[in-house]
Amino acid sequence: MNPSTAVAVSGLTVRHRRTVALDRLDLTLGPGVHGLLGPNGAGKTSLIRVLATVAAPSSGRVELLGADATSHRERTAVRRRLGYLPQEFGYYPAFTVREFVAYVAWLKEVPAGRVPEAVERAVRQVGLADRIDARMKTLSGGMVRRAGIAQAIVNEPELLLLDEPTAGLDPEQRVDFRALLRELGTEATVVVSTHLVEDVAAACTDVALIESGRLAFQGTTAELTVLGGESADGDDSTTHAVERGYTAALRAHRAPARDAKEALR
Numbered sequence: 344m345n346p347s348t349a350v351a352v353s354g355l356t357v358r359h360r361r362t363v364a365l366d367r368l369d370l371t372l373g374p375g376v377h378g379l380l381g382p383n384g385a386g387k388t389s390l391i392r393v394l395a396t397v398a399a400p401s402s403g404r405v406e407l408l409g410a411d412a413t414s415h416r417e418r419t420a421v422r423r424r425l426g427y428l429p430q431e432f433g434y435y436p437a438f439t440v441r442e443f444v445a446y447v448a449w450l451k452e453v454p455a456g457r458v459p460e461a462v463e464r465a466v467r468q469v470g471l472a473d474r475i476d477a478r479m480k481t482l483s484g485g486m487v488r489r490a491g492i493a494q495a496i497v498n499e500p501e502l503l504l505l506d507e508p509t510a511g512l513d514p515e516q517r518v519d520f521r522a523l524l525r526e527l528g529t530e531a532t533v534v535v536s537t538h539l540v541e542d543v544a545a546a547c548t549d550v551a552l553i554e555s556g557r558l559a560f561q562g563t564t565a566e567l568t569v570l571g572g573e574s575a576d577g578d579d580s581t582t583h584a585v586e587r588g589y590t591a592a593l594r595a596h597r598a599p600a601r602d603a604k605e606a607l608r
């Protein structure tokens with residue numbers, strides 16, 4: 344595996360009872376900010392949970408930061424180098440933001456002497472410094488989300504996994520958050536699952552598009568926009584171009600299956 348490859352999965356299958364959420368997926372991710380896109384139920388959360396080592400694959404290989412994530416011993420070591428923001432996360436409501444983020448730093452085995460500074464840095468990066476001593480239960484939904492992002496980056500992870508991080512943020516916070524993503528992407532491999540095309544247009548260097556548990560497209564954001572072609576309605580904004588690229592890539596991916604069905608008729 345190339346040393347700059349943070350994620351290498353092959354033949355990854357995840358089943359939830361009878362549902363096949365990921366279907367023999369092959370995917371390699373190196374440095375940068377990767378937008379993980381796909382329709383509802385495509386398998387994005389299932390993939391992020393496997394990469395975060397909180398869910399086990401049904402089958403397939405998963406290498407994270409050069410370690411075999413299916414081996415118990417290697418998985419424990421790799422967890423210290425990961426950051427993960429789940430779609431929904433629990434916390435003790437009576438904890439302050441500082442205590443919540445410090446608790447995760449402790450879980451990630453950040454050396455005790457470095458924890459206070461690491462916590463303050465992470466909280467500052469998400470723009471929550473003025474609420475650092477507020478209790479979690481007194482925060483708004485968007486602030487809780489930002490505290491969640493702070494806990495994900497407190498250990499300066501080499502691989503950062505964010506599941507719908509902009510959900511609940513207001514427009515100004517989203518703009519700030521995208522700038523933070525771009526900054527984090529210069530140091531780490533960042534994987535962001537999102538439904539917001541604006542997030543991709545503004546912050547992602549690369550895109551992985553998943554549909555029905557398979558990889559429908561992988562390339563740079565610029566390559567995706569080229570797939571979308573010229574605008575028919577004169578709207579040439581980047582967001583619109585990414586949306587057209589997304590739709591074109593999905594249709595191209597679906598076409599062989601549709602053609603095969605028609606040939607059988």
Ligand SMILES: Nc1ncnc2c1ncn2[C@@H]1O[C@H](COP(=O)(O)OP(=O)(O)OP(=O)(O)O)[C@@H](O)[C@H]1O
Nearest residue numbers: 359360362364381382383384385386387388389390
């Ligand atoms: N715990 C579960 N039990 C049963 N089925 C599940 C479970 N979790 C996910 N699934 C199913 O697996 C498939 C993939 O779900 P997943 O949550 O990974 O998709 P997603 O791309 O994140 O969707 P969304 O964009 O709606 O968040 C879906 O068909 C979903 O219904």
